[in-house]
Amino acid sequence: MGVAVTLIAAGLILNLILTTGLVRRLRDFSARGEPEPQLRLPVAPGLSPGDAVPEFSTTSVAGHSVSTADLNGVPWVVGFFSSGCRACREHIVDYGDYVASLRSGSTAAIAVVVGTDPGGRDLVETAQHITELLVVEDLGGAVSRSFAVEAFPSFFAVDRSGRVSHADLSARRLPQGLS
Numbered sequence: 001m002g003v004a005v006t007l008i009a010a011g012l013i014l015n016l017i018l019t020t021g022l023v024r025r026l027r028d029f030s031a032r033g034e035p036e037p038q039l040r041l042p043v044a045p046g047l048s049p050g051d052a053v054p055e056f057s058t059t060s061v062a063g064h065s066v067s068t069a070d071l072n073g074v075p076w077v078v079g080f081f082s083s084g085c086r087a088c089r090e091h092i093v094d095y096g097d098y099v100a101s102l103r104s105g106s107t108a109a110i111a112v113v114v115g116t117d118p119g120g121r122d123l124v125e126t127a128q129h130i131t132e133l134l135v136v137e138d139l140g141g142a143v144s145r146s147f148a149v150e151a152f153p154s155f156f157a158v159d160r161s162g163r164v165s166h167a168d169l170s171a172r173r174l175p176q177g178l179s
Helices: 002-031 086-102 118-130 142-146
Strands: 057-059 065-067 076-082 108-114 133-137 154-158 164-168
Touching: 057 133, 057 142, 076 086, 076 118, 076 142, 086 108, 086 118, 108 118, 108 142, 118 133, 133 142
Parallel strands: 076 108, 108 133
Antiparallel strands: 057 065, 076 154, 154 164
């Protein structure tokens, strides 16, 4: 019993020391007029609406050419997923539902899986059911570099002129009608 009380007391004293140090550090930032350090989370997936999509050219898993030139003149959507991203497994299902809702029109759909670790096989298999234009590339590959992807998952709608019309971190917020 005495040992347990001693360990708890030691833990509380250590917690008090660490908290005091943290408060002093934050006061130092304020006294110097420096902003407090903050965790920067992406608020946008990469390119912004109105941006022209830079040229890219690659080959899909099925051997199809995938390039901005191939997509010229048609609206298209692209979803980016990472093999190391847990949220991507949920969002790829939403992207599949979204793409299925567009099938009645002439909209192209691309899925890009970034990373080749074994954990990404399920993403690749799911994406193959969504579109024939499935690209698997390493981080910084041609398509993700063109879209300046900063977070996963990321989704973009591109109009007929090759400009981003919508960019979001959720497929649920992509526009229903593309033109």
